[in-house]
Amino acid sequence: MGWKRKDLLSLQDLEAAEIRDVLDTAGSMKEIATREIKKVPTLRGKTVVNLFFEASTRTRTSFEIAGKWLSADVVNFSASGSSAEKGESLLDTAKNIEAMSPDVVVVRHKASGAPALLARHLRCAVVNAGDGAHEHPTQGLLDLLTIREKKGHLEGLSVAIVGDITHSRVARSDIHGMKKMGITVTVAGPPTLIPPACQELGVKVSHRLEEAIAHADVIVMLRLQHERMESGLIPSLREYSRVWGLSLDKLKHCRPDVLIMHPGPVNRGVELSPEVADSRYSVILDQVTNGVAVRMAVLYLLAGSQPA
Amino acid sequence: MTSREKAQVLDDTALDRALTRIAHEIVEQAGGEGVALVGIKTRGVTLAERIAEKIAGIEGTRPPVGALDITLYRDDLRLKAEQPAVRGTEIPFPIKGRTVVLVDDVLFTGRTIRAAMDALMDLGRPRIIRLAVLVDRGHRELPIRPDYIGKNLPTSRRESVAVMLREHDGVDRVVIQEPTDS
Amino acid sequence: MSLLIRQGRVVDPASRIDGVQDVLVVDGRIGTVGPGLRAPQGTQVIDAAGKVVCPGFIDIHVHLREPGFEYKETVASGTRAAAAGGFTAVACMANTVPVNDNRAVTDYILAKARVEGVVRVYAIGAVTRGLRGEQLAEMAEQAEAGCVAFSDDGRCVMNAALYRRAMEYALPFGTPLISHAEDCHLAHGGVMHEGFVSTDLGLTGQPAAAEDVMVARDIVLAELTGAHVHIAHLSTAGAVRLVRDGKARGVRVTAEVTPHHLLLTDEAVRDYDPNTKMQPPLRSNRDVEAVLEGLLDGTIDCVATDHAPHALSEKEGEFAEAASGVVGLETAVPLLLDRLVRPGRLDLSTFVARMSSGPARVLGLPGGSLAPGAAADITILDLERPFTVDPAAFHSRSRNTPFRGVTGTGAPIMTIVGGTVVTP
Numbered sequence: 001m002g003w004k005r006k007d008l009l010s011l012q013d014l015e016a017a018e019i020r021d022v023l024d025t026a027g028s029m030k031e032i033a034t035r036e037i038k039k040v041p042t043l044r045g046k047t048v049v050n051l052f053f054e055a056s057t058r059t060r061t062s063f064e065i066a067g068k069w070l071s072a073d074v075v076n077f078s079a080s081g082s083s084a085e086k087g088e089s090l091l092d093t094a095k096n097i098e099a100m101s102p103d104v105v106v107v108r109h110k111a112s113g114a115p116a117l118l119a120r121h122l123r124c125a126v127v128n129a130g131d132g133a134h135e136h137p138t139q140g141l142l143d144l145l146t147i148r149e150k151k152g153h154l155e156g157l158s159v160a161i162v163g164d165i166t167h168s169r170v171a172r173s174d175i176h177g178m179k180k181m182g183i184t185v186t187v188a189g190p191p192t193l194i195p196p197a198c199q200e201l202g203v204k205v206s207h208r209l210e211e212a213i214a215h216a217d218v219i220v221m222l223r224l225q226h227e228r229m230e231s232g233l234i235p236s237l238r239e240y241s242r243v244w245g246l247s248l249d250k251l252k253h254c255r256p257d258v259l260i261m262h263p264g265p266v267n268r269g270v271e272l273s274p275e276v277a278d279s280r281y282s283v284i285l286d287q288v289t290n291g292v293a294v295r296m297a298v299l300y301l302l303a304g305s306q307p308a
Numbered sequence: 309m310t311s312r313e314k315a316q317v318l319d320d321t322a323l324d325r326a327l328t329r330i331a332h333e334i335v336e337q338a339g340g341e342g343v344a345l346v347g348i349k350t351r352g353v354t355l356a357e358r359i360a361e362k363i364a365g366i367e368g369t370r371p372p373v374g375a376l377d378i379t380l381y382r383d384d385l386r387l388k389a390e391q392p393a394v395r396g397t398e399i400p401f402p403i404k405g406r407t408v409v410l411v412d413d414v415l416f417t418g419r420t421i422r423a424a425m426d427a428l429m430d431l432g433r434p435r436i437i438r439l440a441v442l443v444d445r446g447h448r449e450l451p452i453r454p455d456y457i458g459k460n461l462p463t464s465r466r467e468s469v470a471v472m473l474r475e476h477d478g479v480d481r482v483v484i485q486e487p488t489d490s
Numbered sequence: 491m492s493l494l495i496r497q498g499r500v501v502d503p504a505s506r507i508d509g510v511q512d513v514l515v516v517d518g519r520i521g522t523v524g525p526g527l528r529a530p531q532g533t534q535v536i537d538a539a540g541k542v543v544c545p546g547f548i549d550i551h552v553h554l555r556e557p558g559f560e561y562k563e564t565v566a567s568g569t570r571a572a573a574a575g576g577f578t579a580v581a582c583m584a585n586t587v588p589v590n591d592n593r594a595v596t597d598y599i600l601a602k603a604r605v606e607g608v609v610r611v612y613a614i615g616a617v618t619r620g621l622r623g624e625q626l627a628e629m630a631e632q633a634e635a636g637c638v639a640f641s642d643d644g645r646c647v648m649n650a651a652l653y654r655r656a657m658e659y660a661l662p663f664g665t666p667l668i669s670h671a672e673d674c675h676l677a678h679g680g681v682m683h684e685g686f687v688s689t690d691l692g693l694t695g696q697p698a699a700a701e702d703v704m705v706a707r708d709i710v711l712a713e714l715t716g717a718h719v720h721i722a723h724l725s726t727a728g729a730v731r732l733v734r735d736g737k738a739r740g741v742r743v744t745a746e747v748t749p750h751h752l753l754l755t756d757e758a759v760r761d762y763d764p765n766t767k768m769q770p771p772l773r774s775n776r777d778v779e780a781v782l783e784g785l786l787d788g789t790i791d792c793v794a795t796d797h798a799p800h801a802l803s804e805k806e807g808e809f810a811e812a813a814s815g816v817v818g819l820e821t822a823v824p825l826l827l828d829r830l831v832r833p834g835r836l837d838l839s840t841f842v843a844r845m846s847s848g849p850a851r852v853l854g855l856p857g858g859s860l861a862p863g864a865a866a867d868i869t870i871l872d873l874e875r876p877f878t879v880d881p882a883a884f885h886s887r888s889r890n891t892p893f894r895g896v897t898g899t900g901a902p903i904m905t906i907v908g909g910t911v912v913t914p
Contacts, residue, residue: 002391002393003391012690021393024393024394025393025394027396028377028394028397029394029397030309030838031396031397031398032380035430036432037430039430040380040381040427040430041380041381041426042379042380042381042382063411070380079620089803089806089807090807090808091806091807109808111808111810111811112691112692112693112809112810113691113693113761113808113809113810114808116761116762117762117807117808131692132692132693132810133692133693133694134691134692134693135692158692166689169692172690179433195688195689196684196686196688196689196695196697197683197686197689198687198689200686200690201686201689201690227494297394300380300391300394301391303391
């Protein structure tokens with residue numbers, strides 16, 4: 001099937017066949033990374049704007065490399081703070097960017113729904129690079145690509161997502177993407193970090209780490225933001241890490257071929273012990289590599305879906 | 309748009325004979341040493357594999373065969389309603405300093421070959437690039453000329469040439485098709 | 491000067507009238523209601539055959555935004571919107587700038603209303619100075635100046651001791667306290683209803699419990715003080731239950747519900763349209779069913795729009811940062827007629843009662859019936875008139891409605907205040 005969407009806003013929107021399409025395309029893109037000259041002319045003359053309202057060096061760099069390897073002109077536009085603080089509304093900023101005729105705008109914003117708002121108002125393609133606690137679709141896709149590479153397939157696998165589910169856009173994209181690809185998902189964390197009616201997303205909810213990871217083929221450990229402690233959702237990092245952090249000891253009860261993933265940046269010693277982060281189970285760096293391939297695939301597919 | 313078969317141009321024996329001839333010409337002209345075959349996906353790869361087998365029969369050694377996906381090098385991407393699928397390039401040998409024979413099924417406007425040459429150049433610097441095609445149907449839009457031709461086939465622009473191969477289509481034959489809606 | 495409204499179906503629940511009658515208005519007051527009335531010389535005659543003639547509708551919860559936010563709404567534009575929407579009177583909340591927490595501001599608003607107001611305007615004073623929840627406002631003087639109720643609407647008076655004192659202090663004026671029931675700690679950061687949709691959208695939710703605990707507290711305090719507490723924009727099944735129970739026990743508690751809480755659920759938020767953002771937020775389907783049930787059985791006394799105008803720039807950005815509130819004056823009657831009355835989910839008589847006599851009783855206002863001698867405030871409806879919600883045609887200065895483009899059947903066609911037709 002062909003790609004027909006103008007924007008990539010969420011994995012909830014996508015059909016399984018579309019996800020497969022992106023993963024297959026990304027798989028082909030990986031070859032380019034192995035070349036001496038890492039560049040193909042595909043998006044020559046196309047302009048990609050990284051419109052980041054929230055700092056994220058990793059995601060921005062990943063999109064930047066992806067665009068550059070495809071020969072697109074990549075421009076970074078960082079706008080920090082809320083629209084109220086800087087006195088220019090999100091739409092005004094976006095319309096200014098659009099006046100410079102980009103082909104793809106990659107948006108990171110702390111407000112859930114901001115990319116959807118831009119997509120409604122901009123003619124160019126919009127890629128959601130993370131919006132609030134809503135979705136981070138390219139992260140979800142790169143997680144799927146990594147799992148498929150390591151396990152050879154997706155259907156029938158079992159994944160545990162552990163940590164602050166409530167505030168995690170990665171968790172939501174993972175859940176939607178994985179469910180569509182036939183993966184069984186369990187989310188686990190202290191009840192204060194599990195969002196209301198979470199099981200209606202089609203996942204199992206567990207309040208015990210050991211139970212959640214016992215039979216998992218893959219464990220996705222989420223980053224714990226320090227402000228969760230300040231807002232009273234957990235008593236202390238120390239306690240969180242003891243109860244919800246993954247150590248080699250806790251891994252003993254897991255499948256011997258379990259994969260550990262993390263969207264980064266890792267709080268070593270909080271959600272992952274350093275030994276686990278560097279262990280043979282960890283595929284965290286493969287995720288980073290696959291991130292570029294997935295973003296190349298997304299830019300390629302979206303840049304071609306535009307009116308000629 | 310549907311099309312119907314107008315004429316068969318090559319049957320299985322003729323197709324095999326054409327590939328044998330191309331194999332011999334490659335050996336004669338380029339010598340066995342250092343030659344590599346790179347097929348353009350999808351049927352070009354199958355043809356390259358078959359030619360490599362024939363060269364192995366003649367020379368005793370089988371030249372390496374690679375597969376090239378030229379999707380990322382096309383010059384018509386934005387003319388399409390949706391992006392064509394990227395199928396991946398697999399060339400598991402260095403091409404630097406080599407004689408590379410590009411293999412494709414049908415040579416038409418020459419744009420695919422242009423893209424293929426660009427793609428090859430990005431992968432390294434071959435000493436020589438040559439071009440082998442099973443069918444040359446004319447109508448070139450770029451100054452590109454094949455070195456090895458299975459069959460010259462004058463066609464009209466509205467016709468199409470279908471190369472069918474056992475591996476994909478269960479039969480070896482080449483036919484000319486024309487649209488039925490006329 | 492007299493006016494004869496002929497052959498309309500008069501629906502006046504307060505007088506137990508529902509039938510085709512004529513209404514004769516003399517000198518701004520209802521003269522006679524009966525069949526085949528004769529018009530004195532020089533009487534203006536309105537043919538209301540096939541139409542519904544009701545006591546003027548009263549909206550006891552609007553934000554006219556003046557003084558301070560005239561770019562959103564003014565007394566003039568807001569009352570024009572009210573007249574267009576079939577309302578003959580409105581009561582405006584105190585969260586202006588300066589806040590209506592003293593006599594001077596009340597006087598200003600009421601003076602504006604006398605000069606520029608198209609319908610009757612009642613003022614609601616603040617409970618605490620600056621709506622800060624720290625110190626009582628000068629309620630006695632404000633009551634003298636004409637405030638008909640007191641409310642910090644937009645904010646909840648979190649300090650229970652202070653709120654208790656406010657209730658006690660207001661007892662001699664006979665004015666209710668109107669509660670914006672929202673525990674600000676439970677609701678903290680929540681931009682929509684907490685539930686599956688908030689989880690799905692990645693927006694911070696506020697639980698229904700944030701409303702319920704405050705409604706419970708206020709009922710308890712009303713019981714303690716003997717004061718009349720009125721729950722503004724009641725939106726949860728739990729709050730309906732609490733009010734129903736409170737009334738059954740004889741507590742002086744009343745409640746209102748907005749059209750949007752009767753008609754929309756949190757599913758409406760799905761495309762992050764800030765026009766679906768309001769306080770309290772759009773709730774679950776269960777809550778919507780419960781508030782309708784409460785409206786039917788009288789647990790909820792009236793409909794009030796919580797008309798909350800905002801400029802486009804405050805309503806077109808990120809959902810989490812957009813202003814809360816929707817306009818309602820010009821959409822309430824048509825939408826309720828089409829969505830609730832027409833399908834038979836709310837009978838016409840109850841609807842009229844909750845729009846007229848209900849709100850009048852809550853605030854102790856005149857009006858709400860067509861009894862002879864009453865001020866001739868009359869709303870005429872055409873149950874067969876098709877409508878399309880077109881914000882560009884609003885008389886309000888603001889256009890923030892989640893109902894843009896909605897079509898239906900049934901609309902107000904004429905608004906009469908004190909015997910004068912004021913329909914814009």
